[in-house]
Amino acid sequence: MEDYRMIQIVKWLISCLVVFSYGSFAATVDEGVDLFNQQKYKQALLVFEPLAEKGDARAMLWLGVTQFQTGEQFAAASTLLQAAEAGSPWAMHLMVPSYNGNCAYLGWPCDEAWMDKAVDEWKKRADEGDGKSMYALLRWGDKPWWAYVPILKKKKYGELVEEAVKAGGYKAASYNMYIPIEMKKNVELLEYEATQGYAPAMMDLYYINDSSSVENLDLARQALSLGYSSGAFSLLFYFSRELPDIETESDIKKLSEDIKDKYKNAYYYSLVEKYFSGEDRTFYIKEKVVNDKGEEVYINILSDSEMKEVESRAQEFVKDLTINMFLDDSTVGALVER
Incomplete structure (x- = not known):
């Protein structure tokens, strides 16, 4: 038991060093995301805040979510609105009242107009090869004509989900995401994600x-x-x-x-x-x-x-296990929506 306590003390000292390091040297949004996924929210704030102050829309998104996660719901609303105005489609989506119940529950300055703006930004990013935006369009974008033709629907959606997954939009293949594709294709894509070290896909396969x-x-x-x-x-x-x-x-x-x-x-x-x-x-x-x-x-x-x-x-x-929630821009909003 003494050894275990010593390990916990060492971990605490290291976390203090991490706080000092991120407060002293420039860090990236990705490094902040890693800290957030480890549930080290105070350290993550130290990364996101200076980047957000410089106008980084992605940093603003993650800062807003981190503020929400640490109990600063009203500061989060202001930050997420700034992120939306700076061009983050994921922040825009969180400011849509029909999607996020916290808009009404907490009195956030939301507007349905953000939905169309989010879709437009996702389209732009999807055209540039962003898989997460491809996933967003499959889930929240307008349905194409073939989505109403049973013989075409699952085949076409399967092709688009595969394109999104191979471009990094792993959530597109998540089980029960209500994107209609054949189960065989669904499992095939989840297996691919599992080989890439994506733990949520492993658990989807498990279930x-x-x-x-x-x-x-x-x-x-x-x-x-x-x-x-x-x-x-x-x-x-x-x-x-x-x-x-x-x-x-x-x-x-x-x-x-x-x-x-x-x-x-x-x-x-x-x-x-x-x-x-x-x-x-x-x-x-x-x-x-x-x-x-x-x-x-x-x-x-x-x-x-x-x-x-x-x-x-x-x-x-x-003792050597690092928590990882495996959240990214396309999935972290689930912590904020109501």
């Missing part, structure tokens, strides 16, 4: 497959190894649902090694998931049972030594 195969569980483990929290939660859910009903102390004594391993896995992923969410879900290993004397008591399914071994493995895993 599409909905199986307990080793290959499918490995998708979730790979996403988790990249710092994506959905991997931890999904693995925790998988192993916890495999646990049997325990009613008596005798039931615990009769557990097979295979079932005990499932408890160990559930405990392990509950500890790893806590690293992301901060929530304690370790109740899986403690059951209310009737003991040999007929009394109702709470008993740990795992022994103290088994728990310590699992805790040691979890601490070793998370």
Whole structure:
């Protein structure tokens, strides 16, 4: 445990050094985005603020979202409006009242006119090869005539989604994004994204497959190894649902090694998931049972030594794990919309 505390202290010192570094030297929007995705919002602010002051529309977008994420909702409204006025189509979209409920809820200075302006900017960027803008047009742009012809719709959309994905618009292939393409093509594109290290695609494939195969569980483990929290939660859910009903102390004594391993896995992923969410879900290993004397008591399914071994493995895993939300210009707005 002392080693773990020392690791946390070292991490804190490094974060302080990062704050000093970004405050002292010029940084890029991409570096700020990396910090944001690691949930290091204060450090990200230090990157975005000076760039936004220089008129960088993309920095303004991310500054506005970071302000919103840190509780400065009204400052965020002003910043996002400035970003929209400076030409960010993603900020424009967030200022459309029919899209973002916070416009009415928080009294933001929104206007439906921003929708047409966003579409025009997305068209311009899509023509220049920007895959994220291609995705935006597929989702929010005007429907072409062939979208109303069943025999053409999925084929044509499939071609356009593939073009967007190969140009970096990964969200276009996300499962259940309501862009009508054939499932076979959808899976093919998600598999491509997974080979590019895009953890959200790995988790989309995990849920599409909905199986307990080793290959499918490995998708979730790979996403988790990249710092994506959905991997931890999904693995925790998988192993916890495999646990049997325990009613008596005798039931615990009769557990097979295979079932005990499932408890160990559930405990392990509950500890790893806590690293992301901060929530304690370790109740899986403690059951209310009737003991040999007929009394109702709470008993740990795992022994103290088994728990310590699992805790040691979890601490070793998370000590070098960097959180990554995998958000980009086309997806970060989901944190702001209502």
